[in-house]
Amino acid sequence: MAVLLHRWGVFAVRRRRTVLALWLLVVAAIAALGIGFAGSFDSKSDIPGSAAQSALTRMDRHFGxxxxxxxxxxxxxxxxxxxxxxxxxxxxxxxxxxxxxxxxxxxxxxxxxxxxxxxxxxxxxxxxxxxxxxxxxxxxxxxxxxxxxxxxxxxxxxxxxxxxxxxKQSKPPVGPTEAIGVLVSLAVLAITFGSLLSAGMPLVTSVLAVVASMAGLMGLSSVLSISDNAPTLAIMLGLAVGIDYALFIVSRHRAELAQGRSVKDAVARATATAGSAVAFAGLTVIIALAGLTVAGVPVLTSMGLSAAAAVTVAVAMSLGLLPALLAVAGEKLRPKPGSRALRRMRSSQDPAGKPSMGTRWVGAVVRRPWRAVITVTLALTALALPAMQLQLALSDDGSEPTSAAVRQVYDKIGAAFGPGANGPLVVLVTDAPAGTLKTTGRQVIKDLATVKGIARISPVDYSGDGAAARVQVIPETGPRDPATSDLVTRLQDRVTPLAVQSGSHIAVTGQTAVSIEVSGKLSASLLPFALVVVGLSLLLLMAAFRSVTIPVKATTGFLLSVGASFGAIVAVFQWGWLAGALGVPSTGPIASFVPIIVMAVLFGLAMDYEVFMVSAMREEYVRTKRPHASIIGGAQHASRVVTAAALIMVAVFASFLLGHDPAIMPIALALAVGVLVDAFAVRMTLVPAVMSLLGHRAWWLPRRLDKWLPDLDVEGAHMDENERAPAPVVYPVSPRQDVSS
Structure with missing residues (x-):
């Protein structure tokens, strides 16, 4: 992979104007086509072919x-x-x-x-x-x-x-509040690079990637069913990973320039090394998001594939467009003599140089690995404890802010008619033998009279064609209450024997029943989704790092991170902790699609930081064969950039909290907390501690697996085998200043 990307980097430098023009032309074409053929996004959340949905379709056919x-x-x-x-x-x-x-x-x-x-x-x-x-x-x-x-x-x-x-007016997927996240990202980039030009490049490529992916979704919505929540998720992820991926490449490019390489060599090496890590990290995110199709729920499939497409475009921009932009900038990106950026970069390349804060932190962890492992594990386990009380339901008008008109009507109806009036259920009778429909309808009323949890039962309503009958059931509890889900189960158990006895088709349906069915399907999909996605990603990590223990360690760390993120959303959105400060519209059960989406996205992002941290450590290990020194050396290379990347992601995700969208806020908070915990507690603390304890065994891979697995060469080791060292560039040094320290 590294060799191919190196060749692309060289080509992008030589044909930078052509590459730049072609990319801009492609983005403009996608934007024009997407806007010209824009459709509308779908607000439905059903499962075609499911029992409740099929019965609802039958009811619509008979009753209109x-x-x-x-x-x-x-x-x-x-x-x-x-x-x-x-x-x-x-x-x-x-x-x-x-x-x-x-x-x-x-x-x-x-x-x-x-x-x-x-x-x-x-x-x-x-x-x-x-x-x-x-x-x-x-x-x-x-x-x-x-x-x-x-x-x-x-x-x-x-x-x-x-x-x-x-x-309920449709909301734009992004608003002015999200600009705060972009501004914070710009500030972090400027501090990291010490250069506004360098800081601006990741923003340019990520914004272009978001424009292209959003225009594509708008165009595809005219022919495909795409959830109305999909664009917001796609923008959130496209912007976050787009900035981060470009950050890694620009950082490596400037580091190569600081070592004295020419612009062409620096671009090619950055594209090959950091670009390989970007491609691999992006692939894990895409796999995790595409794995959402395992659930078999259309709304979740559209959200997952839309976000995966946005990440794919962000990776393509980082690998395809960014090298040409770096070549156009030329010598302007080279750290200036005597600058803080140059001293910092040279220090990160020199083992004897002044260590960064991240390097000092990792060094302290390596010296006391057991203390770090025990402390982090206990702390994250404690943060995950609230997740044991996680309750799931599909959002409705009761999830909206109390200031919204739809929420006020929802509350008024619940207060006047009972909470169940906002989520009525229907028992539908069809396909009854000739002359038995009215008898079966009356029997349904009789059988339901003793079912616990029903507030009111309406008289039997017969369709105009005389082929169907329905009975409306008002539960005692609201549509998001777990007791209503239990009532649906009891109703199904009660009408099934009657269906067999009467020879009719009797089903429990209504929009509330469909929502409960979707929620149950999403909950049941968590385990198979985790097995499929984690299994595939374990194989990818094993192939990338030539190790058995590193993928297992990475997955264990991810489970701690996702547990902490689930605990955070339960504490805020169910228990109401900090709900007022964060502007949470209402507390109650979490939207059913939130856990599986958070698990998919956070797994991909966690593997991002694993790749960028561990690839730097492996690069040192391949060169020195010294386990502890490679951990410190890898941290010296990667810790500052990983810290900046994590802060940028947290800022982008947190900015989506300000939109107060009840469907997006739990996802945004979970991802912000998850990334913060994963980057600093897991990847920069737990990972170095575990690798220190493992020593050489961290890089062990059975010979049979070594032969069977492809060598992805994420670190660019094969590229370095025949490459000569660069001629050093001599910077003028003031007698009072030592730029190597």
Whole structure:
């Protein structure tokens, strides 16, 4: 790999203007096509072919369903009054009549006829149907006009709230708050390199990568179903890894320049060595994200593949475009004589030079390895303890901020009709033998009467074609409550014998049942996903480092990191610790797709730091064959850059917390905490300690495996076999300054 990338680096230097022009042309073409053929992202979270989803499709076929936007209007009469009062009933009727005349409104339900009036008669709910398709936003003018129709009711003392899907406007995947993460990244890069030009290059390539990947997703959304959460995840990862990968290459390039290499040789060597590590690290992330398809859940598959595509583009930009940019910058990137950057780089290359803070830290760890292993293991285990109480559910309007209209309507309905009114269940009867449908429907009502956890059961509703019957069941608990999931199981157990007895097809369905089914599927997919992804990545790490113990150690460290990240989201999003300070909209069960996404992303990122730290150590070990010296030497080369990379990732992920998106916030917090813990507690503390204890055994690989596994040459050892050392560049040195120290 290193040899091929070295050749590419040489070519990119010689044809830098051509390479640069072609890359810019490709990005411009992708952006133009993506914007020109842009579709819409999908908000559905179902599993085609699953029991509840299949029954929901049957119900829609028999009873009809709307593929248009809808809204809910909640009317609440003053305390001590009810809508049976003539004045209040008249005001309600006038508002509903006015709502029916709003442009874009096709129908308005009457709460009195549809029986959507609370038992105390104080709250009424009307449903409004629009002509706008479900995958589009209702014009704001129509929504405002609908709100204006409540003036008469408000004048009569009635409180009116508007909510529902129509008032959930689609959000851009990235906003101004994420710019904070980019600014922090620029500051970290500037401090790391001591040069704004060097600091700007990773930002340029990562931004171009994000533009290309986002434009591609927009174009593909017109022909493929892509989750509306996928773009945000793709931007988050594309930006973070894009900056980090370019950082490693630019850092190695400047280090080669500091050693006296020409621009061409420095670009080629940086592309070959750091570029090999980037390619390998990116591959582990891509494998982990693509492994999300194992779950068999379309929304998760689209999120995983979209993020994997963004990472792929970021790797391609770092390896393809960045060498040409480095060549164009030329001598401007060479550290200036007497500069702090030059002294720091020369110190990192000179074993006798002044060690960096990271090197001193690793040196202290190596001197007391058992203390480090025990302390880190106990600390991370303690951080992971809250994860034992992790509760999962799919997010709904109850997850939105309390200031949002949809959340206020959700809370009002729950307070007036019971929490289960926000997540009704349906028992559907189809394929009944001739003449038995009504008998079976009545029997369903009778059998459900004794089921624990049901608040109300509606009368049997028969379809217009006479081929189906349904019974609506209102649970005592809300849709995200674990008790509702238990109720679905009890309902299924109760209707299964009746289905066999009657010869009918009887199923529990409804959007809440579908969501519970998806949540269960995601939870059950965690173990097979971990086995597939971890297994493949173990093989890759084994091939890269020619070792059995290093992959095992890397995976164990990852489990500690992911446990700590899960513990953090439970403490914040379930228990409410720091929820107010972080602006968490609501506490409760975690969205079901969060753990598996965090596990996939964090595994890939953890392997990134493992690759960059351990490849530097292996490079030293291949040269010196001294285990302890190679650990210190590798830290001398890589610790500062890994520290900068980790801080950049934490800043990027943390900036997505400021968007207050309930679906993204747990992922952002888990990744920020996970990267912080993994980089500093695991890779820069636990890893050196374990390798110090193992000594030469850290690099042991059975001969049979050594022959069978491909040699990926991440460190560029094969490239160095026939390469001459560079001629040193002599910098003018002030009599008062020693640039080698």
């Amino acid at each position: 369903s709307s593929d248009h936007q809808s809204a809910e209007i909640v009317f609440e009469a003053p305390r001590g009054t009810a809508f049976k009062d003539p004045a209040k009933a008249t005001a309600l009727k006038q508002s509903l009549t006015a709502a029916a005349t709003v442009p874009g409104v096709t129908s308005v339900s009457d709460p009195m006829r549809s029986q959507t009036v609370s038992p105390d008669g104080q709250t009424a709910v009307a449903e409004v149907q629009f002509s706008t398709a479900k995958d589009q936003d209702v014009p704001q003018a129509d929504l405002d006009a609908l709100k204006d129709t409540a003036a008469g009711s408000r004048a009569a003392g009635i409180d009116v709230l508007f909510g529902g899907d129509a008032y």
